[in-house]
Amino acid sequence: MTEYVLRFIAGGVIVSAFAILGDMLRPKSFAGLLGAAPSVALATLGIAVVQHGSRYAAAESWTMIYGAVALACYSVVVCHLLMGFRFAALPATVLAFAVWLVAAFALLAGLGGAA
Amino acid sequence: MLVKLSSSSLKQTHWYEYGVRFVLGGLATVLAGLVGAHFGESVGGLFLALPAVFCASATLIESHERRAKEKAGLNGRRRGQQAAALDAAGAGLGSIGLAAFAAVFSITVPASTVVAFVAAIVTWAAVSVSIWWLRRKLRIVFRRSSS
Numbered sequence: 211m212t213e214y215v216l217r218f219i220a221g222g223v224i225v226s227a228f229a230i231l232g233d234m235l236r237p238k239s240f241a242g243l244l245g246a247a248p249s250v251a252l253a254t255l256g257i258a259v260v261q262h263g264s265r266y267a268a269a270e271s272w273t274m275i276y277g278a279v280a281l282a283c284y285s286v287v288v289c290h291l292l293m294g295f296r297f298a299a300l301p302a303t304v305l306a307f308a309v310w311l312v313a314a315f316a317l318l319a320g321l322g323g324a325a
Numbered sequence: 326m327l328v329k330l331s332s333s334s335l336k337q338t339h340w341y342e343y344g345v346r347f348v349l350g351g352l353a354t355v356l357a358g359l360v361g362a363h364f365g366e367s368v369g370g371l372f373l374a375l376p377a378v379f380c381a382s383a384t385l386i387e388s389h390e391r392r393a394k395e396k397a398g399l400n401g402r403r404r405g406q407q408a409a410a411l412d413a414a415g416a417g418l419g420s421i422g423l424a425a426f427a428a429v430f431s432i433t434v435p436a437s438t439v440v441a442f443v444a445a446i447v448t449w450a451a452v453s454v455s456i457w458w459l460r461r462k463l464r465i466v467f468r469r470s471s472s
Contacts, residue, residue, distance in 0.1 A: 242415015
């Protein structure tokens with residue numbers, strides 16, 4: 211339980227820090243880079259190294275590459291839903307989540323995890 | 326336009342909007358831990374690039390932009406969508422940096438944890454900023470050649 215409380219606080223603090231920095235940056239396309247900041251990864255990988263060792267963290271970060279590729283697909287779909295189909299931000303970002311899931315798991319199934 | 330850092334935009338943000346992002350960030354990190362514990366590190370790793378906070382950020386950007394335009398007596402709906410789309414485009418470019426972060430961390434962590442974190446963060450920042458800058462330069466060149 212303590213571990214998950216620690217995860218929650220660490221994740222919340224790091225995500226908030228990147229979000230505040232993103233709010234302060236201009237232009238918006240540059241600030242958007244922080245939408246793909248490794249905030250969840252920093253908190254999780256730090257705990258993974260302490261708990262399971264560096265080999266576990268290396269394997270976890272290897273499949274994170276697939277998650278990042280899926281995030282690129284997700285961002286493109288969100289852009290199209292907003293600009294092409296004139297969706298509002300909330301439904302666009304929630305609907306596109308299905309694209310992230312499909313892309314991430316398809317890459318994992320096709321390419322496999324770390325050796 | 327140069328990259329600027331301004332604290333004035335923070336005044337537009339309500340305290341509960343920070344709270345929403347804190348909670349979503351915390352929940353995404355807990356989810357990544359739970360998935361890793363139940364389904365193994367390969368599946369857990371996917372969730373380190375989960376766009377959990379993106380829906381909150383894009384919605385906030387859209388509502389801030391809409392409010393600003395409506396204050397000026399204009400219809401801000403379309404401007405809000407455009408601002409959120411710009412943010413998504415930035416995240417798309419940043420995801421290349423995120424992939425580079427993951428690759429560098431995976432390669433360097435067996436040697437040294439501290440070096441792995443520092444090298445991965447520096448790589449993420451360098452790759453993300455370089456790709457943003459390159460895209461900006463290419464757009465300027467294409468605009469000049471088409472006019």
